Amino acid sequence: MDRSGAYHAIYDEQCEICQSGVSWLRALDLRHRVVPVPIDPENLSLIHKNLEVDACLKELHVVKPDGQIVVGWEAVATLARLFPATWVIGAVGTIPGCRFLFRTLYRFWTIIYDGVAVDPGSPRMRRSLLRHLRRIPSDTIRAIATHHHEEHSGNLNWLADLTQAKLYVPPLTSQLLSANLHLPWARRFIIGEPPRLRAPFEVMLDRIPTTNGHLEVLASPGHCNDHVVLYDPQEKLLIVADAFMGIYFSAPNPDVDSRRWIDTLERMLQLDIEILIEGHGLIHTERQDIPDIPGVVVRRNPKTELGEKLLYLKWIRSQIQAGFSEGLPIYAVEATCFPWGRSHAWEGFINDNLMRIFSLGHWSRTELIRSFVRPEGSDAVLPLVYQARIFAAPSKKKEDSPPEAITASDRR
Numbered sequence: 001m002d003r004s005g006a007y008h009a010i011y012d013e014q015c016e017i018c019q020s021g022v023s024w025l026r027a028l029d030l031r032h033r034v035v036p037v038p039i040d041p042e043n044l045s046l047i048h049k050n051l052e053v054d055a056c057l058k059e060l061h062v063v064k065p066d067g068q069i070v071v072g073w074e075a076v077a078t079l080a081r082l083f084p085a086t087w088v089i090g091a092v093g094t095i096p097g098c099r100f101l102f103r104t105l106y107r108f109w110t111i112i113y114d115g116v117a118v119d120p121g122s123p124r125m126r127r128s129l130l131r132h133l134r135r136i137p138s139d140t141i142r143a144i145a146t147h148h149h150e151e152h153s154g155n156l157n158w159l160a161d162l163t164q165a166k167l168y169v170p171p172l173t174s175q176l177l178s179a180n181l182h183l184p185w186a187r188r189f190i191i192g193e194p195p196r197l198r199a200p201f202e203v204m205l206d207r208i209p210t211t212n213g214h215l216e217v218l219a220s221p222g223h224c225n226d227h228v229v230l231y232d233p234q235e236k237l238l239i240v241a242d243a244f245m246g247i248y249f250s251a252p253n254p255d256v257d258s259r260r261w262i263d264t265l266e267r268m269l270q271l272d273i274e275i276l277i278e279g280h281g282l283i284h285t286e287r288q289d290i291p292d293i294p295g296v297v298v299r300r301n302p303k304t305e306l307g308e309k310l311l312y313l314k315w316i317r318s319q320i321q322a323g324f325s326e327g328l329p330i331y332a333v334e335a336t337c338f339p340w341g342r343s344h345a346w347e348g349f350i351n352d353n354l355m356r357i358f359s360l361g362h363w364s365r366t367e368l369i370r371s372f373v374r375p376e377g378s379d380a381v382l383p384l385v386y387q388a389r390i391f392a393a394p395s396k397k398k399e400d401s402p403p404e405a406i407t408a409s410d411r412r
Contacts, residue, residue: 001324007034008047009079028083071092107228110155111239111277115211117143118230119152119279120159129155133163144168144208146241147227148176149253150183152279155195156201167201169179169207170217172199172226184362215239220268222261224253229268236272238302241279243268247309248344251355251363258313258371265310276302320372322341369403398411 044051062075080086109117146151177197215230230239276284284302323333338345356364
């Protein structure tokens with residue numbers, strides 16, 4: 001820890017992901033430029049006076065040789081740029097259009113609001129969540145999931161067993177989680193597969209009790225069919241979970257239905273909202289009683305942002321309708337929806353294509369296009385598109401027909 005000129009990586013030695021990361025770090029660090037340091041109050045004070053145990057348990061901290069502290073994904077990118085094998089990942093991760101992707105994959109959030117733990121996250125974040133739950137009396141907490149996706153529902157029964165919390169889940173979510181979810185291996189690797197939901201739990205109706213009042217439960221299909229949002233009319237606060245995810249979110253899951261998402265956004269705009277809380281950690285508000293937290297609080301009117309997302313989805317819908325009416329193939333329609341003249345198209349290009357690669361096509365711009373053409377009233381997920389083009393070799397004989405492109409698709 002006394003090495004001058006070294007990077008100090010502060011990690012949680014009881015976290016399996018952190019242990020794996022440190023193993024890779026030691027394999028890559030042939031020049032011994034990085035000192036991995038387990039989280040301990042005495043160790044932290046020797047490295048930098050501003051390091052705090054609670055903060056280090058939440059996310060990776062790296063102290064650079066000049067004394068600067070970087071955290072979270074920025075810390076990962078800093079370490080990645082030190083080694084030739086990972087330099088490209090670290091460099092790409094600093095591009096504004098890509099940073100959102102990596103921060104989203106790095107951070108999984110649980111919102112604890114008025115005694116209610118909303119979306120208690122993936123099993124991989126249990127240690128950090130445990131430290132926060134210890135500050136809350138176990139007989140006052142409730143746990144809910146806004147939808148069935150793994151980064152929102154993976155700790156429901158674990159939290160209930162730990163704190164005796166009452167569980168509340170939407171009706172369709174309870175059906176999905178009570179069965180075995182078979183996720184694609186890419187999603188299992190990145191986030192983890194949620195365990196089957198066990199009784200006892202209550203099915204959400206139109207409201208759930210909180211410590212000081214209640215939250216209204218509002219159906220919000222679109223991101224997925226079982227999605228709900230939670231509204232506190234007294235505070236004018238909307239816990240939107242994944243029903244927002246930024247204005248230009250353009251690489252969704254195959255179970256998204258953007259036509260229903262448009263309807264949901266129109267209904268949410270009828271609410272009196274002053275604070276909007278996303279499922280992945282951002283808080284959108286102009287209220288001055290909410291303190292500034294860099295990287296968390298966005299100083300914009302939440303209804304303005306919901307309106308901009310609504311306009312964006314309607315514009316995408318018009319492009320898709322026009323493209324298919326002209327008989328364009330799906331990849332051509334996709335190109336018209338992301339013209340280079342619009343900043344979000346080129347800023348998100350690398351982001352979206354990295355999502356496509358990392359998930360083996362499970363999250364992609366193509367799924368955004370397909371989300372507007374699902375069969376009406378269908379809850380089925382459209383199969384992934386696998387397309388190959390085979391070109392016949394030119395024949396030397398004059399009587400032979402010209403080469404013909406053959407397109408094959410799997411369950412398209």
